[in-house]
Amino acid sequence: MRIKIIALAYVIYTVLIASVVSALPINSDLGLTPYKDEFIFRAQTRYTLKTDDPTSKDRESEIVTVPLVGVYGFTAKASILVRVPIIYKELRFKNGPNRGDHGLGDTTVLGKYRIHTNNFKGGTSRLSLLGGLELPTGEDDETDAAGKLPPPLQLGSGSVDALVGAAYTYQTLDHEMDADLRYIFNQEASDFEFGDIFRYNVSYQKRIFPTTLPDKGLYSQWNALLELNGNYMDKAESLGNEVASSGGHTLFISPGIQFVGPRLVYEASFQYPIVQELNGDQLETDYVMALSMRYQY
């Protein structure tokens, strides 16, 4: 049962940290399209706390992820993204030793191609398609005093997983709306297969400062954001059997703030779950905090 619960926690966790490379929204990574020959570096810190244990074990989970992301534009329409996360995770029990690990996680390589552009004075709308792989660069056979860590506590999945998605953005000088979706086809490794994941994000941003734009030059601005970040997860399978306490639907409402300069972006977001329809006895998420910066070369 413990493995099942942790498996689901890991699936949720995987979905949460998958949102690391946003250009525009904070909690989704699919909106960014660099221009030709542009390189953007992004570093983010995400802290996830889970203390709501429906069982009597009184478990708590803490996850800290630092995804390091590089995005390069081959052309104005085609770009590639590489994300390497550094992960710390710990599962605490009321009676018993803590379990967890820290180190390098699985690397994501994602290609993006813009198929639709409508530029107009003071704004743009764009639609892009995405596809890529999650590569098993994280350890998946770590052990501790109690033996081999269960798959959800490993840093990597051990499998090569494909993902596809799409991202739409509509931006003006004052407002911005983004929407994206992604499907991850998780594969089996070491007799364990995480369930497939469907993610969807909607984001609205409004410039709050300066209230009036200067007539000349590049300026800096502050944006207020409100995001909805949703995840559907299939049940995991262990040794070919369905894991009962896995899978479900989670939806976060995520207010945030963003400082946007000509070369730098600083941003912060707080994610609060408003829907947690989880199968079985899974730890529920209390909140997620994200801080990040972007720099373009």
Add this chain to the structure above:
Amino acid sequence: MKIKMKTLVVWINLMAVVLAVSIYAQEQNQKAIIKVEGLYCPFCSYGLEKQVKKIEGFKNVQINIKEGTAEIEFAPGVKVPEKAILTAVEDAGFDLDGVQWLNKGRKK
């Protein structure tokens, strides 16, 4: 004699001013104002600045996000094809809506 000397000084000064103005005018940068569609934020507009810097003869650029324009200065005497400007704008992910030259073609 005094009057002739004064006249000579005036003429010399006048010629010096004309010469200075002439040299200044010949060394003025070429200026183009381009209309760009799709400009919407400073982070994105930096890409345009970076792309136009690649154009041969580039000297300076001032982007006006609010109006969707960029004023670009090029070195005098350098031939700047509009196709180079078009390519720079498109490589930045925007559309070019027009180019207006303010003083094109001045040569040293």
